[in-house]
Amino acid sequence: MVEPTSAPRTARARARAELTREIVDTARAHLSSDGAAGLSLRAVARDLGMVSSAVYRYFPSRDELLTALIIDAYNSLGEEAERAEQAVKRSDLHGRWLAIGNSTRTWALVRPHEWALIYGSPVPGYQAPQDTIVPATRVSALLIGILVDAHTSGLSPAPLPVPRVVHTSLTPVRQAIPVAVPDDLIIRGLMVWSQLIGTISLELNGQFHNVLADTDAYFETVIQRCSIDIGIA
Amino acid sequence: MVEPTSAPRTARARARAELTREIVDTARAHLSSDGAAGLSLRAVARDLGMVSSAVYRYFPSRDELLTALIIDAYNSLGEEAERAEQAVKRSDLHGRWLAIGNSTRTWALVRPHEWALIYGSPVPGYQAPQDTIVPATRVSALLIGILVDAHTSGLSPAPLPVPRVVHTSLTPVRQAIPVAVPDDLIIRGLMVWSQLIGTISLELNGQFHNVLADTDAYFETVIQRCSIDIGIA
DNA sequence: TCGTGTCAAGAGCACTGCTCTCGGTGTTGT
DNA sequence: ACAACACCGAGAGCAGTGCTCTTGACACGA
Structure with a gap:
Protein backbone atom coordinates (compact mmCIF):
# COMPACT_ATOMS: atom_id res chain seq x y z
CA MET A 1 0.00 0.00 0.00
CA VAL A 2 2.26 2.75 1.25
CA GLU A 3 5.73 2.44 -0.18
CA PRO A 4 8.81 2.99 1.94
CA THR A 5 9.10 6.28 0.05
CA SER A 6 12.78 6.19 -0.87
CA ALA A 7 13.11 9.77 -2.12
CA PRO A 8 11.10 9.85 -5.36
CA ARG A 9 13.53 10.36 -8.23
CA THR A 10 11.59 11.31 -11.29
CA ALA A 11 9.30 14.31 -11.48
CA ARG A 12 6.45 11.99 -12.25
CA ALA A 13 6.99 9.92 -9.14
CA ARG A 14 7.31 13.09 -7.12
CA ALA A 15 4.03 14.42 -8.47
CA ARG A 16 2.39 11.11 -7.79
CA ALA A 17 3.48 11.02 -4.17
CA GLU A 18 2.35 14.59 -3.69
CA LEU A 19 -1.05 14.04 -5.24
CA THR A 20 -1.55 10.87 -3.21
CA ARG A 21 -0.93 12.86 -0.07
CA GLU A 22 -3.32 15.59 -1.17
CA ILE A 23 -6.05 13.06 -1.87
CA VAL A 24 -5.68 11.48 1.55
CA ASP A 25 -5.61 14.88 3.22
CA THR A 26 -8.78 16.19 1.63
CA ALA A 27 -10.41 12.81 2.14
CA ARG A 28 -9.61 13.08 5.83
CA ALA A 29 -11.10 16.57 5.86
CA HIS A 30 -14.30 15.25 4.31
CA LEU A 31 -14.29 12.35 6.75
CA SER A 32 -14.00 14.70 9.71
CA SER A 33 -17.02 16.68 8.66
CA ASP A 34 -19.30 14.14 7.04
CA GLY A 35 -18.26 10.78 8.43
CA ALA A 36 -17.18 7.65 6.65
CA ALA A 37 -20.51 6.98 4.98
CA GLY A 38 -20.52 10.47 3.51
CA LEU A 39 -17.05 10.22 2.08
CA SER A 40 -17.47 10.67 -1.64
CA LEU A 41 -14.64 10.00 -4.03
CA ARG A 42 -16.18 12.41 -6.50
CA ALA A 43 -16.38 15.18 -3.92
CA VAL A 44 -12.73 14.67 -3.03
CA ALA A 45 -11.81 14.86 -6.70
CA ARG A 46 -13.90 18.01 -7.08
CA ASP A 47 -12.09 19.67 -4.20
CA LEU A 48 -8.78 18.88 -5.85
CA GLY A 49 -9.93 20.24 -9.20
CA MET A 50 -9.72 16.93 -10.96
CA VAL A 51 -12.17 14.46 -12.36
CA SER A 52 -13.34 11.45 -10.39
CA SER A 53 -11.80 8.87 -12.67
CA ALA A 54 -8.38 10.39 -12.14
CA VAL A 55 -8.51 9.52 -8.45
CA TYR A 56 -8.73 5.86 -9.41
CA ARG A 57 -5.19 6.11 -10.73
CA TYR A 58 -4.10 6.53 -7.10
CA PHE A 59 -6.62 4.47 -5.19
CA PRO A 60 -8.15 1.50 -6.98
CA SER A 61 -11.36 1.78 -4.98
CA ARG A 62 -13.09 3.76 -2.29
CA ASP A 63 -12.29 1.02 0.19
CA GLU A 64 -8.57 1.42 -0.48
CA LEU A 65 -8.85 5.09 0.30
CA LEU A 66 -10.71 4.21 3.49
CA THR A 67 -7.95 1.79 4.41
CA ALA A 68 -5.38 4.55 4.04
CA LEU A 69 -7.48 6.73 6.33
CA ILE A 70 -7.80 3.91 8.86
CA ILE A 71 -4.05 3.39 8.98
CA ASP A 72 -3.59 7.14 9.31
CA MET B 1 -44.37 7.15 14.86
CA VAL B 2 -46.10 3.90 15.75
CA GLU B 3 -49.75 4.40 16.62
CA PRO B 4 -51.36 2.64 19.58
CA THR B 5 -52.97 0.40 16.93
CA SER B 6 -56.50 0.40 18.24
CA ALA B 7 -57.86 -2.34 15.96
CA PRO B 8 -57.81 -0.74 12.49
CA ARG B 9 -61.40 -0.28 11.39
CA THR B 10 -61.38 0.39 7.70
CA ALA B 11 -59.89 -1.93 5.13
CA ARG B 12 -57.52 0.79 4.05
CA ALA B 13 -56.15 1.28 7.55
CA ARG B 14 -55.83 -2.46 7.87
CA ALA B 15 -53.90 -2.69 4.62
CA ARG B 16 -51.74 0.22 5.67
CA ALA B 17 -50.80 -1.36 8.97
CA GLU B 18 -50.04 -4.64 7.23
CA LEU B 19 -47.91 -3.06 4.54
CA THR B 20 -46.05 -0.99 7.10
CA ARG B 21 -45.21 -4.17 8.94
CA GLU B 22 -44.09 -5.87 5.73
CA ILE B 23 -41.84 -2.95 4.86
CA VAL B 24 -40.19 -3.01 8.27
CA ASP B 25 -39.80 -6.78 8.12
CA THR B 26 -38.10 -6.89 4.75
CA ALA B 27 -36.04 -3.85 5.71
CA ARG B 28 -34.84 -5.75 8.77
CA ALA B 29 -34.00 -8.71 6.56
CA HIS B 30 -31.92 -6.48 4.30
CA LEU B 31 -30.31 -4.90 7.33
CA SER B 32 -29.33 -8.28 8.71
CA SER B 33 -27.56 -9.26 5.54
CA ASP B 34 -26.15 -6.00 4.21
CA GLY B 35 -25.89 -3.69 7.19
CA ALA B 36 -27.35 -0.27 7.74
CA ALA B 37 -25.31 1.46 5.04
CA GLY B 38 -26.51 -1.06 2.47
CA LEU B 39 -30.15 -0.69 3.32
CA SER B 40 -31.78 0.53 0.14
CA LEU B 41 -35.32 1.80 0.10
CA ARG B 42 -35.59 0.87 -3.55
CA ALA B 43 -34.43 -2.68 -2.91
CA VAL B 44 -37.00 -3.06 -0.14
CA ALA B 45 -39.69 -1.79 -2.47
CA ARG B 46 -38.53 -4.20 -5.17
CA ASP B 47 -38.78 -7.13 -2.79
CA LEU B 48 -42.32 -6.13 -1.97
CA GLY B 49 -43.26 -5.80 -5.63
CA MET B 50 -43.95 -2.13 -5.40
CA VAL B 51 -42.31 0.98 -6.74
CA SER B 52 -39.88 2.97 -4.64
CA SER B 53 -42.01 6.07 -4.45
CA ALA B 54 -44.85 4.06 -2.91
CA VAL B 55 -42.72 3.31 0.15
CA TYR B 56 -42.56 7.02 0.85
CA ARG B 57 -46.28 6.90 1.60
CA TYR B 58 -45.37 4.86 4.67
CA PHE B 59 -41.99 6.24 5.68
CA PRO B 60 -41.26 9.84 4.78
CA SER B 61 -37.54 9.14 4.53
CA ARG B 62 -34.94 6.44 4.83
CA ASP B 63 -34.00 7.77 8.24
CA GLU B 64 -37.56 7.25 9.49
CA LEU B 65 -37.37 3.65 8.38
CA LEU B 66 -34.05 3.33 10.19
CA THR B 67 -35.64 4.78 13.31
CA ALA B 68 -38.33 2.13 13.20
CA LEU B 69 -35.63 -0.51 12.92
CA ILE B 70 -33.72 1.00 15.83
CA ILE B 71 -36.79 0.95 18.07
CA ASP B 72 -37.46 -2.61 16.97
C1' DT C 1 14.23 10.77 -31.45
C1' DC C 2 11.16 7.33 -30.69
C1' DG C 3 8.52 3.75 -28.38
C1' DT C 4 6.53 2.87 -23.77
C1' DG C 5 4.13 3.79 -19.81
C1' DT C 6 1.49 6.97 -17.21
C1' DC C 7 -1.79 10.40 -16.78
C1' DA C 8 -6.26 13.43 -16.80
C1' DA C 9 -10.43 13.75 -18.95
C1' DG C 10 -14.87 12.45 -20.51
C1' DA C 11 -18.73 9.47 -21.46
C1' DG C 12 -21.36 6.02 -19.71
C1' DC C 13 -23.59 2.20 -16.62
C1' DA C 14 -26.16 0.88 -12.76
C1' DC C 15 -27.43 2.30 -8.60
C1' DT C 16 -29.14 5.47 -4.73
C1' DG C 17 -32.65 8.93 -2.03
C1' DC C 18 -36.14 11.81 -3.00
C1' DT C 19 -39.89 14.79 -5.43
C1' DC C 20 -43.66 15.57 -8.29
C1' DT C 21 -47.53 14.55 -11.07
C1' DC C 22 -51.09 11.64 -12.70
C1' DG C 23 -54.99 8.52 -12.49
C1' DG C 24 -57.57 5.22 -9.87
C1' DT C 25 -59.91 3.94 -5.59
C1' DG C 26 -61.45 3.57 -0.91
C1' DT C 27 -63.86 6.44 2.63
C1' DT C 28 -67.04 9.56 4.22
C1' DG C 29 -70.49 13.36 4.76
C1' DT C 30 -74.63 14.84 2.84
C1' DA D 1 -76.84 7.15 -3.59
C1' DC D 2 -73.78 10.39 -4.85
C1' DA D 3 -70.33 13.69 -4.69
C1' DA D 4 -66.22 15.46 -2.29
C1' DC D 5 -62.27 14.20 -0.27
C1' DA D 6 -58.25 11.67 1.08
C1' DC D 7 -55.33 8.30 0.05
C1' DC D 8 -52.62 5.28 -2.80
C1' DG D 9 -49.51 3.12 -6.50
C1' DA D 10 -47.16 4.00 -10.67
C1' DG D 11 -44.06 6.48 -13.43
C1' DA D 12 -40.90 10.07 -14.79
C1' DG D 13 -37.34 12.76 -13.39
C1' DC D 14 -33.37 15.12 -10.66
C1' DA D 15 -29.02 15.05 -8.53
C1' DG D 16 -25.90 12.34 -6.65
C1' DT D 17 -22.88 7.95 -6.05
C1' DG D 18 -18.93 4.13 -7.24
C1' DC D 19 -16.78 2.38 -10.96
C1' DT D 20 -15.28 1.16 -15.96
C1' DC D 21 -13.66 2.09 -20.42
C1' DT D 22 -11.73 4.74 -24.07
C1' DT D 23 -9.22 8.64 -25.87
C1' DG D 24 -5.68 11.76 -26.45
C1' DA D 25 -1.74 14.14 -24.37
C1' DC D 26 2.40 14.14 -21.84
C1' DA D 27 6.81 12.58 -19.66
C1' DC D 28 10.23 9.17 -19.24
C1' DG D 29 14.12 6.11 -20.49
C1' DA D 30 16.70 4.07 -24.21
Missing part, protein backbone atom coordinates in the same frame (compact mmCIF):
# COMPACT_ATOMS: atom_id res chain seq x y z
CA ALA A 73 -6.05 7.27 12.18
CA TYR A 74 -4.41 4.39 14.02
CA ASN A 75 -1.03 6.04 13.66
CA SER A 76 -2.32 9.44 14.67
CA LEU A 77 -3.91 8.03 17.81
CA GLY A 78 -0.86 5.91 18.49
CA GLU A 79 1.53 8.84 18.22
CA GLU A 80 -0.64 10.99 20.45
CA ALA A 81 -0.85 8.32 23.13
CA GLU A 82 2.87 7.55 22.89
CA ARG A 83 3.77 11.21 23.20
CA ALA A 84 1.57 11.65 26.27
CA GLU A 85 2.82 8.47 27.88
CA GLN A 86 6.49 9.20 27.28
CA ALA A 87 6.15 12.60 28.95
CA VAL A 88 5.57 10.82 32.26
CA LYS A 89 8.31 9.45 34.48
CA ARG A 90 8.80 5.76 33.71
CA SER A 91 8.40 4.76 37.33
CA ASP A 92 5.03 6.52 37.60
CA LEU A 93 2.87 3.68 36.30
CA HIS A 94 -0.29 5.36 37.49
CA GLY A 95 0.57 8.56 35.63
CA ARG A 96 1.46 6.65 32.49
CA TRP A 97 -1.93 4.94 32.47
CA LEU A 98 -3.73 8.24 33.05
CA ALA A 99 -1.78 9.76 30.18
CA ILE A 100 -2.85 6.96 27.86
CA GLY A 101 -6.49 7.13 28.88
CA ASN A 102 -6.79 10.89 28.78
CA SER A 103 -4.91 11.36 25.53
CA THR A 104 -6.95 8.63 23.87
CA ARG A 105 -10.23 10.21 24.94
CA THR A 106 -9.08 13.68 23.93
CA TRP A 107 -8.04 12.39 20.53
CA ALA A 108 -11.42 10.73 20.11
CA LEU A 109 -13.41 13.78 21.13
CA VAL A 110 -11.56 15.90 18.58
CA ARG A 111 -11.95 13.35 15.79
CA PRO A 112 -15.15 11.43 16.45
CA HIS A 113 -15.50 10.23 12.88
CA GLU A 114 -11.96 8.93 12.76
CA TRP A 115 -12.58 7.17 16.06
CA ALA A 116 -15.68 5.60 14.59
CA LEU A 117 -13.60 4.50 11.63
CA ILE A 118 -11.24 2.44 13.76
CA TYR A 119 -13.29 1.46 16.82
CA GLY A 120 -16.82 1.77 15.47
CA SER A 121 -18.83 -0.77 13.59
CA PRO A 122 -16.96 -1.86 10.49
CA VAL A 123 -18.21 -0.72 7.10
CA PRO A 124 -20.27 -3.59 5.65
CA GLY A 125 -18.43 -5.56 3.05
CA TYR A 126 -15.17 -4.03 4.13
CA GLN A 127 -12.41 -6.37 5.24
CA ALA A 128 -9.52 -4.80 7.10
CA PRO A 129 -6.28 -5.72 5.31
CA GLN A 130 -3.11 -6.83 7.06
CA ASP A 131 -1.60 -3.33 6.80
CA THR A 132 -3.83 -2.14 9.59
CA ILE A 133 -2.97 -4.62 12.31
CA VAL A 134 0.43 -3.19 13.24
CA PRO A 135 -0.71 0.45 13.65
CA ALA A 136 -3.76 -0.85 15.49
CA THR A 137 -1.66 -2.24 18.31
CA ARG A 138 0.26 0.89 19.24
CA VAL A 139 -2.05 1.97 22.06
CA SER A 140 -2.42 -1.50 23.49
CA ALA A 141 1.35 -1.91 23.33
CA LEU A 142 1.66 1.01 25.74
CA LEU A 143 -0.77 -0.63 28.11
CA ILE A 144 1.12 -3.89 27.89
CA GLY A 145 4.29 -2.03 28.79
CA ILE A 146 2.69 -0.73 31.95
CA LEU A 147 1.39 -4.16 32.88
CA VAL A 148 4.82 -5.69 32.40
CA ASP A 149 6.47 -2.98 34.50
CA ALA A 150 3.83 -3.44 37.18
CA HIS A 151 4.46 -7.16 37.23
CA THR A 152 8.25 -6.95 37.35
CA SER A 153 7.93 -4.36 40.12
CA GLY A 154 5.77 -6.73 42.10
CA LEU A 155 2.91 -4.23 42.19
CA SER A 156 0.34 -6.57 40.72
CA PRO A 157 -2.85 -7.14 42.69
CA ALA A 158 -3.73 -10.42 44.32
CA PRO A 159 -4.54 -12.62 41.33
CA LEU A 160 -7.96 -14.16 40.92
CA PRO A 161 -8.12 -17.70 39.56
CA VAL A 162 -8.35 -18.01 35.78
CA PRO A 163 -10.14 -21.03 34.29
CA ARG A 164 -8.14 -23.37 32.11
CA VAL A 165 -10.12 -22.60 28.95
CA VAL A 166 -9.42 -18.92 29.40
CA HIS A 167 -5.73 -19.63 29.87
CA THR A 168 -5.50 -21.33 26.50
CA SER A 169 -7.67 -18.62 24.97
CA LEU A 170 -5.01 -16.08 25.88
CA THR A 171 -2.40 -17.74 23.67
CA PRO A 172 -2.54 -15.13 20.86
CA VAL A 173 -2.21 -12.08 23.07
CA ARG A 174 0.58 -13.68 25.08
CA GLN A 175 2.72 -13.55 21.94
CA ALA A 176 2.52 -9.77 22.07
CA ILE A 177 3.87 -9.66 25.61
CA PRO A 178 7.65 -9.85 25.86
CA VAL A 179 7.88 -11.44 29.31
CA ALA A 180 5.79 -14.00 31.14
CA VAL A 181 2.87 -12.34 32.87
CA PRO A 182 0.20 -14.03 34.98
CA ASP A 183 -3.08 -14.85 33.25
CA ASP A 184 -4.95 -12.79 35.78
CA LEU A 185 -3.00 -9.66 34.91
CA ILE A 186 -3.63 -10.17 31.20
CA ILE A 187 -7.34 -10.49 31.88
CA ARG A 188 -7.27 -7.32 33.94
CA GLY A 189 -5.42 -5.53 31.17
CA LEU A 190 -7.92 -6.66 28.56
CA MET A 191 -10.82 -5.58 30.71
CA VAL A 192 -9.28 -2.20 31.38
CA TRP A 193 -8.64 -1.76 27.67
CA SER A 194 -12.26 -2.72 26.89
CA GLN A 195 -13.41 -0.30 29.56
CA LEU A 196 -11.41 2.51 27.97
CA ILE A 197 -12.56 1.91 24.41
CA GLY A 198 -16.12 1.14 25.50
CA THR A 199 -16.51 4.21 27.69
CA ILE A 200 -15.21 6.52 24.98
CA SER A 201 -17.42 4.93 22.35
CA LEU A 202 -20.51 5.16 24.53
CA GLU A 203 -19.80 8.82 25.19
CA LEU A 204 -19.26 9.54 21.51
CA ASN A 205 -22.41 7.69 20.54
CA GLY A 206 -24.45 9.76 22.92
CA GLN A 207 -25.38 6.83 25.14
CA PHE A 208 -24.63 8.91 28.23
CA HIS A 209 -27.36 11.39 27.39
CA ASN A 210 -29.84 11.61 30.26
CA VAL A 211 -27.36 9.57 32.26
CA LEU A 212 -24.35 11.75 32.97
CA ALA A 213 -24.22 15.50 33.17
CA ASP A 214 -20.43 15.79 33.20
CA THR A 215 -18.69 13.09 31.23
CA ASP A 216 -15.28 14.63 31.93
CA ALA A 217 -15.59 13.99 35.66
CA TYR A 218 -17.02 10.51 35.12
CA PHE A 219 -14.22 9.51 32.78
CA GLU A 220 -11.63 10.72 35.24
CA THR A 221 -13.17 8.48 37.89
CA VAL A 222 -13.32 5.54 35.50
CA ILE A 223 -9.65 5.58 34.62
CA GLN A 224 -8.76 6.12 38.27
CA ARG A 225 -10.68 2.98 39.16
CA CYS A 226 -9.17 1.14 36.24
CA SER A 227 -5.74 1.82 37.65
CA ILE A 228 -6.90 0.24 40.89
CA ASP A 229 -7.98 -2.84 38.97
CA ILE A 230 -4.53 -3.35 37.50
CA GLY A 231 -2.83 -2.56 40.79
CA ILE A 232 -1.08 0.70 39.93
CA ALA A 233 -3.29 3.15 41.79
CA ALA B 73 -33.91 -3.63 17.81
CA TYR B 74 -33.99 -2.02 21.23
CA ASN B 75 -37.25 -3.76 22.00
CA SER B 76 -36.05 -7.08 20.68
CA LEU B 77 -32.92 -6.94 22.80
CA GLY B 78 -34.89 -5.67 25.77
CA GLU B 79 -37.42 -8.50 25.56
CA GLU B 80 -34.69 -11.09 25.21
CA ALA B 81 -32.80 -9.79 28.23
CA GLU B 82 -35.98 -9.45 30.29
CA ARG B 83 -37.03 -12.99 29.45
CA ALA B 84 -33.66 -14.39 30.44
CA GLU B 85 -33.50 -12.35 33.61
CA GLN B 86 -37.00 -13.22 34.75
CA ALA B 87 -36.26 -16.92 34.41
CA VAL B 88 -33.86 -16.63 37.33
CA LYS B 89 -34.87 -16.67 40.97
CA ARG B 90 -35.21 -13.08 42.21
CA SER B 91 -32.90 -13.67 45.11
CA ASP B 92 -30.12 -14.93 42.83
CA LEU B 93 -28.61 -11.58 41.94
CA HIS B 94 -25.50 -13.19 40.50
CA GLY B 95 -27.59 -15.40 38.22
CA ARG B 96 -29.73 -12.47 37.13
CA TRP B 97 -26.66 -10.52 36.07
CA LEU B 98 -25.25 -13.50 34.21
CA ALA B 99 -28.56 -13.90 32.44
CA ILE B 100 -28.51 -10.28 31.31
CA GLY B 101 -24.93 -10.42 30.12
CA ASN B 102 -25.17 -13.72 28.31
CA SER B 103 -28.51 -13.01 26.65
CA THR B 104 -27.28 -9.61 25.50
CA ARG B 105 -24.17 -11.08 23.94
CA THR B 106 -26.07 -13.92 22.33
CA TRP B 107 -28.55 -11.47 20.86
CA ALA B 108 -25.69 -9.37 19.50
CA LEU B 109 -23.86 -12.32 17.96
CA VAL B 110 -26.99 -13.39 16.12
CA ARG B 111 -27.79 -9.87 14.89
CA PRO B 112 -24.49 -8.03 14.55
CA HIS B 113 -25.88 -5.39 12.21
CA GLU B 114 -28.80 -4.62 14.48
CA TRP B 115 -26.36 -4.35 17.36
CA ALA B 116 -24.29 -1.93 15.32
CA LEU B 117 -27.44 0.05 14.66
CA ILE B 118 -28.10 0.70 18.32
CA TYR B 119 -24.66 0.56 19.96
CA GLY B 120 -22.39 1.28 17.01
CA SER B 121 -21.34 4.61 15.62
CA PRO B 122 -24.39 6.66 14.73
CA VAL B 123 -25.21 7.20 11.08
CA PRO B 124 -23.86 10.66 10.14
CA GLY B 125 -26.53 13.30 10.00
CA TYR B 126 -28.93 11.07 11.85
CA GLN B 127 -30.42 12.35 15.07
CA ALA B 128 -32.10 9.80 17.30
CA PRO B 129 -35.66 10.95 18.00
CA GLN B 130 -37.31 10.84 21.41
CA ASP B 131 -39.16 7.62 20.53
CA THR B 132 -35.98 5.64 20.97
CA ILE B 133 -35.01 6.63 24.49
CA VAL B 134 -37.59 4.53 26.33
CA PRO B 135 -36.85 1.22 24.52
CA ALA B 136 -33.15 2.01 24.86
CA THR B 137 -33.31 1.82 28.64
CA ARG B 138 -34.85 -1.62 28.99
CA VAL B 139 -31.58 -3.48 29.47
CA SER B 140 -30.09 -0.91 31.80
CA ALA B 141 -33.31 -0.93 33.80
CA LEU B 142 -32.69 -4.61 34.53
CA LEU B 143 -29.20 -3.83 35.75
CA ILE B 144 -30.53 -1.03 37.92
CA GLY B 145 -32.99 -3.48 39.43
CA ILE B 146 -30.15 -5.78 40.44
CA LEU B 147 -28.15 -2.91 41.90
CA VAL B 148 -31.13 -1.77 43.94
CA ASP B 149 -31.76 -5.27 45.22
CA ALA B 150 -28.10 -5.65 46.08
CA HIS B 151 -28.14 -2.40 47.99
CA THR B 152 -31.33 -3.13 49.95
CA SER B 153 -29.93 -6.57 50.77
CA GLY B 154 -26.79 -4.97 52.15
CA LEU B 155 -24.64 -6.92 49.70
CA SER B 156 -22.92 -3.88 48.23
CA PRO B 157 -19.15 -3.80 48.28
CA ALA B 158 -17.18 -1.40 50.44
CA PRO B 159 -17.75 1.92 48.69
CA LEU B 160 -14.88 3.89 47.27
CA PRO B 161 -15.02 7.67 47.65
CA VAL B 162 -16.71 9.57 44.82
CA PRO B 163 -15.59 13.13 44.04
CA ARG B 164 -18.12 15.89 44.45
CA VAL B 165 -18.16 16.76 40.73
CA VAL B 166 -18.97 13.17 39.89
CA HIS B 167 -21.76 13.15 42.43
CA THR B 168 -23.50 16.07 40.75
CA SER B 169 -22.77 14.53 37.36
CA LEU B 170 -24.87 11.53 38.35
CA THR B 171 -28.04 13.62 38.73
CA PRO B 172 -29.67 12.47 35.47
CA VAL B 173 -29.18 8.75 36.03
CA ARG B 174 -30.31 9.02 39.64
CA GLN B 175 -33.76 9.95 38.35
CA ALA B 176 -33.99 6.53 36.75
CA ILE B 177 -33.32 4.77 40.04
CA PRO B 178 -36.38 4.36 42.28
CA VAL B 179 -34.59 4.32 45.63
CA ALA B 180 -31.56 6.12 47.00
CA VAL B 181 -28.39 4.26 46.08
CA PRO B 182 -24.83 5.24 47.00
CA ASP B 183 -22.86 7.11 44.35
CA ASP B 184 -20.22 4.43 44.41
CA LEU B 185 -22.70 1.75 43.47
CA ILE B 186 -24.01 3.82 40.58
CA ILE B 187 -20.47 4.29 39.30
CA ARG B 188 -19.87 0.57 39.55
CA GLY B 189 -23.08 -0.12 37.68
CA LEU B 190 -22.18 2.30 34.90
CA MET B 191 -18.73 0.78 34.58
CA VAL B 192 -20.11 -2.73 34.45
CA TRP B 193 -22.63 -1.64 31.83
CA SER B 194 -19.85 -0.01 29.78
CA GLN B 195 -17.78 -3.14 30.17
CA LEU B 196 -20.63 -5.27 28.85
CA ILE B 197 -21.42 -3.10 25.83
CA GLY B 198 -17.77 -2.43 25.12
CA THR B 199 -16.68 -6.04 25.29
CA ILE B 200 -19.46 -7.17 22.97
CA SER B 201 -18.75 -4.36 20.52
CA LEU B 202 -15.03 -5.10 20.45
CA GLU B 203 -15.75 -8.76 19.78
CA LEU B 204 -18.20 -7.92 17.00
CA ASN B 205 -15.79 -5.47 15.43
CA GLY B 206 -13.09 -8.09 15.29
CA GLN B 207 -10.80 -6.25 17.71
CA PHE B 208 -10.10 -9.52 19.55
CA HIS B 209 -8.51 -11.07 16.46
CA ASN B 210 -4.98 -12.15 17.23
CA VAL B 211 -5.80 -11.47 20.86
CA LEU B 212 -8.25 -14.09 22.05
CA ALA B 213 -8.72 -17.57 20.69
CA ASP B 214 -11.96 -18.32 22.53
CA THR B 215 -14.12 -15.27 23.09
CA ASP B 216 -16.82 -17.36 24.74
CA ALA B 217 -14.56 -18.30 27.61
CA TYR B 218 -13.19 -14.79 27.94
CA PHE B 219 -16.65 -13.24 28.05
CA GLU B 220 -17.73 -15.67 30.72
CA THR B 221 -14.78 -14.58 32.85
CA VAL B 222 -15.52 -10.92 32.21
CA ILE B 223 -19.10 -11.03 33.42
CA GLN B 224 -18.04 -13.15 36.37
CA ARG B 225 -15.56 -10.48 37.38
CA CYS B 226 -18.11 -7.76 36.74
CA SER B 227 -20.39 -9.41 39.27
CA ILE B 228 -17.54 -9.19 41.77
CA ASP B 229 -17.23 -5.49 41.07
CA ILE B 230 -20.85 -4.84 41.95
CA GLY B 231 -20.68 -7.13 44.97
CA ILE B 232 -23.02 -9.93 43.86
CA ALA B 233 -20.49 -12.64 43.12
